[in-house]
Amino acid sequence: MKRIELDRREFLKGCCATAAVGAVGPSLFFGSAAHAAANSYDTIVHVFLRGGIDGLNLVLPVSGNDRSFYEQARPDIRVPVSGDNAALPLTLSNGSATGFGLHSGASGLRDIWVDGKLAIVHCCGMQTTVTRSHFDAQQYLDFGTPGSKGNGTGWLARAWNTQPGASPSVVMPALAVNSRMPANLLGATQALTMGSPNDFVLNNGSWAWQMARDGSPVGFKGVNETLASMWQGNVGIEHSGRAADAALRTVARQPYTGTLPSGWPTTTFARQLWTVAQSIRFDLGLRYAAVDVGGWDTHESQGNGGGGYYRDRIAELSQALAAFYADLTAGGEMARVTVVVQSEFGRRVRENGSGGTDHGYGNPLLVLGGPVNGRRFYGSWLGLNPEILSPYFGDVPVTTDFRRVITELLQARMGHTRTAEVFPGYTGYSALGMFTAAGATAQAQPAQQAAAQAPVSNIRTQSAPAATASAGNVIPDAPIRRQRGTVRMPARISQPLLRLRLKLFRLMQQHSL
Template sequence: MTLTRREFLKGSCATAAVGAVAGPSLLFAPSAHAAANGHDTVVHLFLRGGLDGLNLVVPIDGADRTFYEQARPNLAIAATGAYGALPLTLASGAGTGFGLHPSASGLRDLWNAGHLAIVHACGLASSVTRSHFDAQLYIDLGTPGQQGIGSGWMARAMNVQPNLNGAEQLPALGVASRQPAGLLGSVQALTMSSPGDFALNAGAWSWQRTRSDSPAGLRGVNETLGSLWAGSSALELGGQRADRSLQVIARQSYSAAPAGWPNSEFARQLWTIAQSIQFNLGLHYATLDLGGWDTHNGQGTAGSGYHYYQNKIAELSQALAAFYAALDTSGHASRVTVIVQSEFGRRVRANASGGTDHGYGNPVLVLGGPVNGRRFYGTWSGLDPEILSPHFGDVPVTTDHRQVLSEILIKRMGNNHLATVFPGYANYAPLGLVRDFGTLAKPAPRLRARPIKPAAAEQPDLLERLMRYVQEWVD
């Protein structure tokens, strides 16, 4: 037999075979019905390639505006006008000194509704690299500076997640073509690029599954799979689990995105996550990528005509706004928290190719019903060249990204096993980003300055690192 997607092997068969030995009863509960979940769901969105955070969250007044325009004479987003930044104000109406890219109107609306918070200058506080591959892996694994741990931070969180009883059909989901690195090591995670692709592809198309025009009595390969694994050996038990994982997805009423939903692959993948939450499958953790942010040249700004970055921001903003609206309508938004981050930011100063090079500190977005939104968190050091100079012209990281994730794990997921999820991380303190599970009070944010680490020069051994990264993923 052949498979339609590698994730069936990596996210189902192999995972289920391990589960057959370990004994977890994931993916075996009865067919689910839509209902408001009694637990929270964390959705981690990784913007791969290095988002230019300064053109998403834009300084619009004061000294930083002057420094910003000087550093980006041809890339700066206008402070006002038809293509000017969308001002971000506090609930009191007071200005923050920042605005969003004009294509991010959906995110602006979430901010104004109090469902979006932004953490300034966030990132890898304890390990500096300009390598996409290293930085992404450090974040996925939750171990900055270390790549050999063999499991992802989200997998470790799942493995120590309280109140899981084994009856959850879909406790963790990676919407991808292969198992995301953040879920490596979990025997409870399922990976699929889309529900329609989560099936075996064996033999002629007409034999793969029973369809409405199939001859009477025909049973397709997908329907026959279970009977092939009738024994009690480890392999056969693993096959049974693989079959049942297929059945779990097949039994759900996954549908095409509704009318008016943004027409992008990323948006359709978010619709898969939204439905998985609404089906009450026990989904606690989900992860999804959006690539294309490595804008070394031809980045574009905002205005009429084609601007690459403008279109990417619109894609992100429209999809997240639709995702939140769908969950809000179905009564699930109050128990979903979304983290949006990239591996690092871009240089403050534009390059000579109409783009930006690899940087350091970057905004992290946190949105959802439990978020104490319409506020900035963390410490903003400003864009004065004298401040940037010790950091090679980059925005310094003043908040460790693990501080953001840790607060959500503790307050929303009831998971305080930080030493397991983020080994080596210490000195956690809540920022006040989210409300405690089951509470309505909105505590004032606690702003904490973190040690500022100098950035490193551009890595000279990028090819070597690329080859090592590729080799790690070959199987």
């Protein structure tokens, strides 16, 4: 009889070290079906644009001196202000111009802006550490410790592990819709990782031997039932096995569907967000979700005149986010959902000789959702004058630390009181006024409202780079360091799981499956 063997990839679908729901009783293996009412808790959805998005062609100047500097730096790949692929101007709620627009492919994001639920943070990123290495920058952001990779846990993991009121009995507190656990969730032992709910099964080998079904011989036990019988002990391996089995049961009991709702795009990113949307609706206690979107390393053939490859990528991003926002708004869940869209760094201001852009520094950070005081820019925009950019090697600088935005989100919406543990070493925090406090009405804090509503050209800091920025954004006097060196990637499989895999194979051999 043929012996069934699970390869590493299939086995890790259910037994990844940090992809298991905590061991709970059978009654908590699954939640109820989708609820008509919104959840009583907030959820943060973190979207990481891996590869370094060209933020200057996503949020771009459409008028004034900065438009002239922009056109001089990007004669071919610039987004036009009229004609085909013209930029989408952004206005404030009072109708006044901001001097900025979105890429023509971002009409969905523009609609969320008009709805008052999209905010853009200018020149956001790592304020104390400069690197043009994808691997370094991504790890610094994932770990939440710019300049250091020694912590070993991701900031999302620490956010859940220190979450007020966190309970080990929550079925799905953290979710990565991915083929592997992203570094920002490393250390979250209750986090679940799955690329697709429909594929989150142990299904290697012959279909007939996978599990007991109608028509199976009396007393037959398939691979899945055999696995379940292994986790009765009280040592580490059995705990891990029960957790993996609980994860499989949790997903299997939910009415997940791979069929996208009408009006949704059919891209991979849209399907990832649809998985997140369903997980929120199933009331499984989801507080933190992570989604990765690659393809942003546009060194060449980015697309001239606002078209081409880059436009297609922006359209994919915008359409999926708009569908997610509209769907959860209609169901009432969006009132407690905040989406943060971040990339490791921006691109150079000047286009290169290959019709693309090379690795840069500062970038816009997008925040959208029901709790967001949107249709506003936050942070400080220093402009594109080459004299101002010169101290930053010609890059858009970073004037707002990304940890400032997320710290405010954690405190205002998640009730977090231990953000110093989420972002160790981060000091000098002050709120930007981006979010309504939980239970508060949707309006900005009075001290921030006037500056937030003012046109960006009126709050721009044009003086020396070390000057204090306006609009409530003080640039700390922290030293800027350039980081170089090798990258140490975290181990993906723990020793207990390797032992678990060997034990599984030996058991299969004994049963001659």
